[in-house]
Amino acid sequence: xxxxxxxxxxxxxxxxxxxxxxxxxxxxxxxxxxxxxxxxxxxxxxxxxxxxxxxxxxxxxxxxxxxxxxxxxxxxxxxxxxxxxxxxxxxxxxxxxxxxxxxxxxxxx
Amino acid sequence: xxxxxxxxxxxxxxxxxxxxxxxxxxxxxxxxxxxxxxxxxxxxxxxxxxxxxxxxxxxxxxxxxxxxxxxxxxxxxxxxxxxxxxxxxxxxxxxxxxxxxxxxxxxxxxxxxx
Numbered sequence: 001x002x003x004x005x006x007x008x009x010x011x012x013x014x015x016x017x018x019x020x021x022x023x024x025x026x027x028x029x030x031x032x033x034x035x036x037x038x039x040x041x042x043x044x045x046x047x048x049x050x051x052x053x054x055x056x057x058x059x060x061x062x063x064x065x066x067x068x069x070x071x072x073x074x075x076x077x078x079x080x081x082x083x084x085x086x087x088x089x090x091x092x093x094x095x096x097x098x099x100x101x102x103x104x105x106x107x108x109x
Numbered sequence: 110x111x112x113x114x115x116x117x118x119x120x121x122x123x124x125x126x127x128x129x130x131x132x133x134x135x136x137x138x139x140x141x142x143x144x145x146x147x148x149x150x151x152x153x154x155x156x157x158x159x160x161x162x163x164x165x166x167x168x169x170x171x172x173x174x175x176x177x178x179x180x181x182x183x184x185x186x187x188x189x190x191x192x193x194x195x196x197x198x199x200x201x202x203x204x205x206x207x208x209x210x211x212x213x214x215x216x217x218x219x220x221x222x223x
Binding site: 032042045046049051091099101 | 113140142144146149151152154157159165167199201203208209210211212213214215216217219
């Protein structure tokens with residue numbers, strides 16, 4: 001069962017920051033927040049994950065609210081290649097990954 | 110980078126055929142998984158394995174079996190393919206000893222059963 005809520009679609013102008021929200025109000029203390037994206041006809045690609053602190057890597061930043069009930073994935077300078085479906089997942093790892101329908105992000109030239 | 114390779118990108122089989130989908134990972138991961146992805150249903154876990162010769166049922170194991178004879182290889186078997194098994198099949202792997210290790214996916218096999 002997906003335990004997250006994401007908007008079904010979003011647009012972002014090329015070169016601007018894309019901020020993708022996710023609500024996970026029932027997250028438990030031992031669950032991490034993971035983000036994946038899936039470009040058409042490819043497998044999901046891991047982006048980033050975190051527990052309660054903000055995280056940053058070469059692809060994106062993850063901002064988790066203090067109460068951990070929501071998070072935001074930030075793509076700092078969106079390009080056309082960032083057009084994809086983005087999945088937010090809360091999980092304890094192992095086999096406990098449940099992918100919902102995600103947010104379809106379209107980067108507009 | 111982790112590489113998870115699925116042997117076929119596209120496959121067309123007939124109803125009743127026995128179908129083998131192969132997956133190989135090159136990062137010595139203990140955990141391997143098979144999912145299927147269908148429009149509007151997201152990804153659903155079919156089977157997973159935490160070690161060689163070990164297998165566990167996921168959420169939708171009916172009509173499928175798996176084989177894990179070597180650590181790097183995890184095979185999904187459709188004993189008698191049916192049209193409702195037409196889908197995108199995704200293999201993934203992760204590290205067992207790292208808690209909260211993320212999944213790393215292959216590029217999928219799009220299977221059509223006619």
